[in-house]
Amino acid sequence: MAHPSSPHAQRKSASSSRKKTSHSIRIIGGDWKRTPLPVLDLDGLRPTPDRVRETLFNWLGQRLDGKRCLDLFAGSGALGFEAASRGAARVLMVERHARAAAQLRANQVRLGADMIDVTEADALRLATSLAPGSFDVVFLDPPFEGDLLARALPLAARLVSAHGFLYVEAQQTLELAQADALTGWIMARQGKAGAVHYHLLQRENEE
Numbered sequence: 001m002a003h004p005s006s007p008h009a010q011r012k013s014a015s016s017s018r019k020k021t022s023h024s025i026r027i028i029g030g031d032w033k034r035t036p037l038p039v040l041d042l043d044g045l046r047p048t049p050d051r052v053r054e055t056l057f058n059w060l061g062q063r064l065d066g067k068r069c070l071d072l073f074a075g076s077g078a079l080g081f082e083a084a085s086r087g088a089a090r091v092l093m094v095e096r097h098a099r100a101a102a103q104l105r106a107n108q109v110r111l112g113a114d115m116i117d118v119t120e121a122d123a124l125r126l127a128t129s130l131a132p133g134s135f136d137v138v139f140l141d142p143p144f145e146g147d148l149l150a151r152a153l154p155l156a157a158r159l160v161s162a163h164g165f166l167y168v169e170a171q172q173t174l175e176l177a178q179a180d181a182l183t184g185w186i187m188a189r190q191g192k193a194g195a196v197h198y199h200l201l202q203r204e205n206e207e
Contacts (some may be wrong), residue, residue, distance in 0.1 A: 025078045027064065028054055028119040030085030037107045038101055046171065048141065052193050056167060057086060058150050059189045059200050060137065064088040067136040072123045072156060073148075077104045079139040079167070083193045084113050091116045092135075094206035095125045096180040124148075127155035168203040174199045 009190040012101060016188070023150065024036040030143050039047060048056075056079075065087035071080035072191050074093035083089045095101040108116045123142070140156045142148035149170055168174055173190070174197065176182045182201065189200040 011063060012033065023078050024051065025081075027055055027081055027085050029082065030087065031157065032081070032085040035085075035111070037077070037081060037110070040101065040103050042097065042100060045075050045100065046141075046143075047078045048198075049193055049196075052169075052191070052196065052198055053078060054081055055191055056198065056200065060165065064137065068134065068161075069137045069139065070094070070121045070130075070135040070156075070159060071129060073142045074118070074139070075141070076098060077107060079141065080116065081107065081111070081113070082103075082115050083137065083139075083141065084111075088137075089115060093118045094121055094126050096122050124151055125156060127152070130159055131197060132158045133161045133164075135159050136164040137167065138164070139166065139167045141167075144171045150179075151181060157181050157185070160203075162203065164184060164202070168199045168201065170197050170199070171195065173197050174201075177203075 002007040004181060012139055017141050022040050023041060027033060027035045028050050039205045050173045063086050064083050066089045069080065069083040069091045071077065071091065071093045073081055077093055080091045093104055095104055098120060104118045108118060138156045138160050140152055142152050156166060176185060185201045186204050187199060188202045191198050
């Protein structure tokens with residue numbers, strides 16, 4: 001889930017939405033199905049829509065029992081909370097925006113979700129410190145502005161376990177042949193909803 005994209009946007013959104021938690025996301029499957037969770041009204045916060053999440057978790061087989069998951073640009077936490085609801089053993093949510101991270105922690109406490117860790121940090125910097133192959137599913141949904149996706153792809157790809165999956169949201173179709181970081185990966189599934197292109201990747205020898 002993309003987070004607010006620039007320091008300027010973060011300062012502006014923090015001041016303009018200090019009193020707002022004006023909308024919510026809804027967990028669509030698993031143990032917390034239909035549970036609404038408040039989401040801050042911040043510029044650049046783009047929760048993955050229900051329909052896209054439903055499609056993604058259909059692709060992943062509905063349940064993620066025992067899986068280790070990373071939501072690298074957590075934002076609203078829609079993907080990470082959905083994974084935890086569906087049995088993930090561990091979900092690491094990374095969010096650099098202080099107020100968004102605080103909302104993630106509040107929602108974690110509300111659910112009693114001990115399997116979720118919320119880390120307030122720069123996603124790219126933190127990713128370099130994580131062990132290769134340490135996650136079974138990595139959700140990668142950075143802000144569309146700038147080159148964050150291109151910078152995050154190689155870092156995220158190295159974190160996926162041998163039999164794991166990399167999920168990517170982008171403004172346009174991801175072309176594997178044009179991304180050096182994705183050499184040896186295949187496009188397992190892909191779709192489009194409005195302006196968002198979403199992709200599920202796995203290593204070539206794990207088809």
